[in-house]
Amino acid sequence: MASIKDVAAKAGVSVATVSRVLNDHPSVSPAARTRVLAAVDVLGYRRNAVARSLRTDQTHTLGLVISDVLNPYFTELARSVEEEARALGYSVIFGNADERPELQDHHIRNLLDRRIDGLLVSPTDGGSPLMLDAARAGTPMVFVDRWIPGVDVPVVQADGRAAVRDLVAHLHGLGHRRLAIIAGPAATTTGRERVEAFRAAIAEYGLTLPDDYIGQGDFQAESGRRATERFLDLPEPPEVVFAADNLMALGALDAIRARGMRVPEDIALAAFDDIPWFVHTDPPITAVAQPTGELGRAAVRALVARIEGRTPKSVTLPARLVVRRSCGEPSPEPSPAPATEPSSARRSSPAQRSKP
Amino acid sequence: MASIKDVAAKAGVSVATVSRVLNDHPSVSPAARTRVLAAVDVLGYRRNAVARSLRTDQTHTLGLVISDVLNPYFTELARSVEEEARALGYSVIFGNADERPELQDHHIRNLLDRRIDGLLVSPTDGGSPLMLDAARAGTPMVFVDRWIPGVDVPVVQADGRAAVRDLVAHLHGLGHRRLAIIAGPAATTTGRERVEAFRAAIAEYGLTLPDDYIGQGDFQAESGRRATERFLDLPEPPEVVFAADNLMALGALDAIRARGMRVPEDIALAAFDDIPWFVHTDPPITAVAQPTGELGRAAVRALVARIEGRTPKSVTLPARLVVRRSCGEPSPEPSPAPATEPSSARRSSPAQRSKP
DNA sequence: CTGAAAGCGCTTACAG
DNA sequence: CTGAAAGCGCTTACAG
Numbered sequence: 001m002a003s004i005k006d007v008a009a010k011a012g013v014s015v016a017t018v019s020r021v022l023n024d025h026p027s028v029s030p031a032a033r034t035r036v037l038a039a040v041d042v043l044g045y046r047r048n049a050v051a052r053s054l055r056t057d058q059t060h061t062l063g064l065v066i067s068d069v070l071n072p073y074f075t076e077l078a079r080s081v082e083e084e085a086r087a088l089g090y091s092v093i094f095g096n097a098d099e100r101p102e103l104q105d106h107h108i109r110n111l112l113d114r115r116i117d118g119l120l121v122s123p124t125d126g127g128s129p130l131m132l133d134a135a136r137a138g139t140p141m142v143f144v145d146r147w148i149p150g151v152d153v154p155v156v157q158a159d160g161r162a163a164v165r166d167l168v169a170h171l172h173g174l175g176h177r178r179l180a181i182i183a184g185p186a187a188t189t190t191g192r193e194r195v196e197a198f199r200a201a202i203a204e205y206g207l208t209l210p211d212d213y214i215g216q217g218d219f220q221a222e223s224g225r226r227a228t229e230r231f232l233d234l235p236e237p238p239e240v241v242f243a244a245d246n247l248m249a250l251g252a253l254d255a256i257r258a259r260g261m262r263v264p265e266d267i268a269l270a271a272f273d274d275i276p277w278f279v280h281t282d283p284p285i286t287a288v289a290q291p292t293g294e295l296g297r298a299a300v301r302a303l304v305a306r307i308e309g310r311t312p313k314s315v316t317l318p319a320r321l322v323v324r325r326s327c328g329e330p331s332p333e334p335s336p337a338p339a340t341e342p343s344s345a346r347r348s349s350p351a352q353r354s355k356p
Numbered sequence: 357m358a359s360i361k362d363v364a365a366k367a368g369v370s371v372a373t374v375s376r377v378l379n380d381h382p383s384v385s386p387a388a389r390t391r392v393l394a395a396v397d398v399l400g401y402r403r404n405a406v407a408r409s410l411r412t413d414q415t416h417t418l419g420l421v422i423s424d425v426l427n428p429y430f431t432e433l434a435r436s437v438e439e440e441a442r443a444l445g446y447s448v449i450f451g452n453a454d455e456r457p458e459l460q461d462h463h464i465r466n467l468l469d470r471r472i473d474g475l476l477v478s479p480t481d482g483g484s485p486l487m488l489d490a491a492r493a494g495t496p497m498v499f500v501d502r503w504i505p506g507v508d509v510p511v512v513q514a515d516g517r518a519a520v521r522d523l524v525a526h527l528h529g530l531g532h533r534r535l536a537i538i539a540g541p542a543a544t545t546t547g548r549e550r551v552e553a554f555r556a557a558i559a560e561y562g563l564t565l566p567d568d569y570i571g572q573g574d575f576q577a578e579s580g581r582r583a584t585e586r587f588l589d590l591p592e593p594p595e596v597v598f599a600a601d602n603l604m605a606l607g608a609l610d611a612i613r614a615r616g617m618r619v620p621e622d623i624a625l626a627a628f629d630d631i632p633w634f635v636h637t638d639p640p641i642t643a644v645a646q647p648t649g650e651l652g653r654a655a656v657r658a659l660v661a662r663i664e665g666r667t668p669k670s671v672t673l674p675a676r677l678v679v680r681r682s683c684g685e686p687s688p689e690p691s692p693a694p695a696t697e698p699s700s701a702r703r704s705s706p707a708q709r710s711k712p
Numbered sequence: 713c714t715g716a717a718a719g720c721g722c723t724t725a726c727a728g
Numbered sequence: 729c730t731g732a733a734a735g736c737g738c739t740t741a742c743a744g
Contacts, residue, residue, distance in 0.1 A: 003737060014715045019739055027713050044489075049469045050415065051737035053406045054720050075431050082452055091466055093449050096438055110447055113405040133400075221632070253636050276577070280609050282638030359721055370731045375723055383729055407721035410736050 002043040010039035022047055053115065062303060063111035064120045065095040065104055067146070068219065071247055072275040073292060074122070077144065080296030081120060088304050090117070099185075099218060101125045108134065118303045122146045125187040140306040144299040146188045154306070155314040156299040157189075158290040160272060161197045166321040167270055167288060168201035171240055174328050176268060180213035180238035182227040182248045191219075194244040194272055213238050217248045224251025232259060232267075240268040240327060246275050249285060268327040284324035291317045358399040367395035378403060409471065418659060419467035420476045421451040421460055423502070424575065427603055428631040429648060430478070433500065436652030437476060444660050446473070455541075455574060457481045464490065474659045478502045481543040496662040500655040502544045510662070511670040512655040513545075514646040516628060517553045522677040523626060523644060524557035527596055530684050532624060536569035536594035538583040538604045547575070550600040550628055569594050573604045580607025588615060588623075596624040596683060602631050605641060624683040628675075640680035647673045 004022075008015040013032055020028045021036040028036075039045070053059045062085050066074045078094060085092045093116065095107025104124045108131055111119060118140035123131065127148040135141050135151050147155040171179060181198050184191030199209045212234055215227025224243055228251065231237055243249035249271035256263055263269050263283055271278070274289035294317055302312035323329060360378075364371040369388055376384045377392040384392075395401070409415045418441050422430045434450060441448045449472065451463025460480045464487055467475060474496035479487065483504040491497050491507050503511040527535060537554050540547030555565045568590055571583025580599055584607065587593055599605035605627035612619055619625050619639055627634070630645035650673055658668035679685060 005737080015738080016715055016717095016740080017713085020714090023739080025740095029713055032713080046465075046469050048410075048471060048737055050406055050409045050471050051720090052739075054404075054410050054722085054736090055738045055740085057720075059406065069431060069435050070428075072426075072428070075425060079425050079452060082450075086462075091449065091470070093447065094438075096435060106442075109402075113402050114447070115404060115406050250632065250636065257636075276606065277633040277637070280606065280613075280638065281633070281636045282640075284638075361721080371722080372724080372731055372733095373729085376730090379723080381724095385729055388729080404721055407736090408723075410720090410738085411722045411724085413736075 001048075002045045003048070004045075006043055007036065007039045007045050010043060011035040057115075059115050059117055060090050061114070061116045062090050062092045062118050062120060062300070063095065063108075063114075063116040064092050065097055065107045065111070066122050067097050067099050067104075067124045068247075069094070069096045071219070071245065072277075073246060073273045073290070076292045077122075077296045080293040081144075081300055084297040084300040085304075088300065090300075090304065092120075097124045099124050099220065101128060104128070105130050112139065118142070118307045120144055120299055120303055123148050123188065125185075127151065140303060142299050142303040142306065142312075144295060146190050149189070154302050154312050155316075156295055156302055157314075157316055158295060158319045159316045160194060160288055160290070160319040161200070163288040163319040163321045164194070164197040164272075165201040165204070167242070167286070168198065168205065170286070170321065170323060171268070171270070171327055172205050172207075174268075176239045176327070177207060178213070178236065178239045179207070179209070180215065180231050180241050181209065182215040182217045182224050182241060182243045182252065184217060184219045184244045184248075186216075188219075191244065198242060215241075217244065217251075219245045219247060221247045221251035221254070224248030225255040226251075228252040228255035232256075232261075237267070240270065243269070243271045246271050246273040246278070246287075249287075253281065263326050264328040270327055274322050278322075278324065281326075283326050285326040286324045286329070287322050288319050289322050290319045357404075358401045359404070360401075362399055363392065363395045363401050366399060367391040413471075415471050415473055416446050417470070417472045418446050418448045418474050418476060418656070419451065419463075419470075419472040420448050421453055421463045421467070422478050423453050423455050423460075423480050424603075425450070425452045427575070427601065428633075429602060429629045429646070430501075432648045433478075433652045436649040437500075437656055440653040440656035441660075444656065446656075446660070448476075453480045455480050455576065457484060460484070461486050468495065474498070474663045476500055476655055476659055479504050479544065481541075483507065496659060498655050498659040498662065498668075500651060502546050505545070510658050510668050511672075512651055512658055513670075513672055514651060514675045515672045516550060516644055516646070516675040517556070519644040519675040519677045520550070520553040520628075521557040521560070523598070523642070524554065524561065526642070526677065526679060527624070527626070527683055528561050530624075532595045532683070533563060534569070534592065534595045535563065535565070536571065536587050536597050537565070538571040538573045538580050538597060538599045538608065540573060540575045540600045540604075542572075544575075547600065554598060571597075573600065573607075575601045575603060577603045577607035577610070580604030581611040582607075584608040584611035588612075588617075593623065596626065599625070599627045602627050602629040602634070602643075605643075609637065619682050620684040626683055630678050634678075634680065637682075639682050641682045642680045642685070643678050644675050645678050646675045 004015045004018050008018045017032055018036050021033050064081050082092050097104035101124050105128050120142050122145045135153050141153045143153055143155045183195045202209050217223035217227050241252050243252050271287045274287040278285040278287055298315045305312040360371045360374050364374045373388055374392050377389050420437050438448050453460035457480050461484050476498050478501045491509050497509045499509055499511045539551045558565050573579035573583050597608050599608050627643045630643040634641040634643055654671045661668040
């Protein structure tokens with residue numbers, strides 16, 4: 001591969017001049033610039049980003065450590081992060097922690113060794129010494145979705161409390177009283193917050209959330225299945241299961257089907273996180289939707305601000321309720337009233353918002 | 357951040373010795389090793405991978421350029437690629453081409469500039485000059501899933517022909533005669549191959565695939581929707597729509613629902629690529645499943661072999677048919693015969709394989 | 713406007 | 729077993 005030296009030789013100038021041309025430095029004569037550009041072209045020269053990074057101490061690379069790529073929520077988050085990063089001139093290296101703290105540490109270590117300019121993390125746990133050290137050492141860092149209390153790092157997240165309150169109002173309005181939740185790991189903020197939001201909303205109706213109605217999940221499908229089976233084995237099973245993420249909702253659906261039961265006739269189901277497939281499950285699933293793309297973009301903007309020496313604020317964006325058919329909502333089809341409307345437009349639009 | 361110099365100073369040795377300890381070079385005295393390790397520990401030293409890469413001309417990084425991360429098939433592929441790469445001591449930088457050739461080129465350029473050791477590509481198109489040049493220039497490279505004819509690069513892919521033949525046999529057995537396909541872009545191998553496999557299988561039954569029954573899609577949901585609408589507008593619409601990937605199947609479902617029609621009563625639907633959600637759509641979708649994880653792992657192994665100077669062979673793994681309920685398959689529930697079996701176990705198992 | 717030179721943080725023959 | 733030194737491919741004051 002041609003190096004800057006080859007270009008300099010071919011253009012008859014010094015490597016310094018070549019470098020200036022490459023970096024759009026103003027003090028280069030038009031003649032020199034032309035010759036350098038011609039040489040670059042002939043040689044098919046491409047600047048070595050590794051050498052440049054070593055010299056400038058900047059890699060123009062962001063690290064993103066997420067908990068589980070296979071979770072469509074995180075896939076979409078990763079996608080928007082990459083898009084915004086690209087728009088700002090950064091590449092991103094992903095690390096998939098697979099909800100395993102050791103793997104998360106592996107990726108953080110790897111990313112740090114590669115001297116990424118900044119780190120975006122959705123922590124799998126309460127924070128390893130490694131991550132805490134990195135934050136303290138001043139590595140530009142931003143938390144997305146999940147965060148670690150007591151660490152001075154900006155957080156970009158969705159606030160699901162209003163939407164969860166909307167959901168509970170919706171469920172209560174449909175006549176449901178026995179509400180259960182499949183929670184995420186207590187070591188994560190989202191694991192705790194969603195349960196608390198649910199409990200608080202339920203309390204507003206004078207209801208309680210008994211311990212039996214709190215299933216302990218880990219944000220993966222299998223744990224949703226197990227928690228649901230336990231609910232169904234209860235002497236008095238819940239009327240509604242609220243899964244704290246989309247994968248656990250998938251597991252819950254599996255478990256319910258495996259018993260030969262039906263949603264929502266035998267038991268209702270709602271989920272935190274909305275994904276395109278929820279429109280097409282049987283039945284379509286009522287869910288709390290996060291502004292995922294906007295979260296990813298805001299996180300990148302905050303991180304780049306930190307890298308550039310500014311001190312970005314945390315960002316909190318509201319989630320919203322999307323009502324579909326999994327909680328016993330009245331079927332829109334046989335309804336004779338709104339005859340002008342195409343049959344499926346109302347119930348499956350992701351833009352729909354409940355107003356309790 | 358502490359550098360190797362700091363470690364050397366603290367340990368009272370030369371940087372050469374520190375480097376040897378770090379690289380497990382045999383000729384280091386136990387005493388020196390101990391002092392170096394202690395210094396590393398005290399300083400919290402971490403080797404600068406950028407500097408190391410510049411010196412050794414190896415980044416231990418693989419580039420993976422895929423067509424669309426949001427497609428669950430590619431998400432899973434990416435995940436298995438990262439896992440196998442990690443097992444072999446490599447990191448991977450992802451580039452999402454979003455089915456756009458210019459974006460694909462952007463990523464390839466970026467990856468090449470970063471001096472990745474090897475490139476894994478699932479080409480979005482017939483191959484840009486950039487990609488062709490890279491292949492010719494000897495960049496270690498492997499194609500996964502999609503490939504480019506006439507380029508001397510190993511290919512790791514699934515062969516769907518047998519499974520598509522199984523599918524057509526299945527459809528024919530259910531009484532369907534008017535079969536349509538939503539194809540992927542003709543610029544991709546998978547876009548062409550799946551149509552050809554379908555056409556060939558249909559021919560075995562003395563049937564044909566009229567042009568009207570070939571919808572032109574781009575592997576994205578929206579194109580599946582449009583193609584399906586066109587099918588439904590035909591004077592004689594097809595009895596079955598076979599979508600050449602899972603996202604177009606999603607779009608097809610949307611379009612069918614939007615007309616107030618039902619699957620499979622009004623029209624049957626099958627898809628290439630199987631994903632966990634297909635078990636829970638309404639109805640569960642009959643699909644051709646690729647051995648996705650194994651493809652990703654095999655691709656990484658082939659690429660690393662190439663990087664290490666060996667000359668790996670192409671790998672082709674068989675896909676298989678997974679029968680569910682979207683093609684008018686008889687419902688298993690009311691069947692009195694297999695009373696011993698739990699109600700949903702049979703029809704939704706991803707391991708199930710049709711034997712026509 | 714231009715070039716010689718130092719230096720980023722490593723690794724690795726070479727000599728001892 | 730160990731260290732001095734060269735060099736990977738760049739960038740950037742510094743001097744002219």
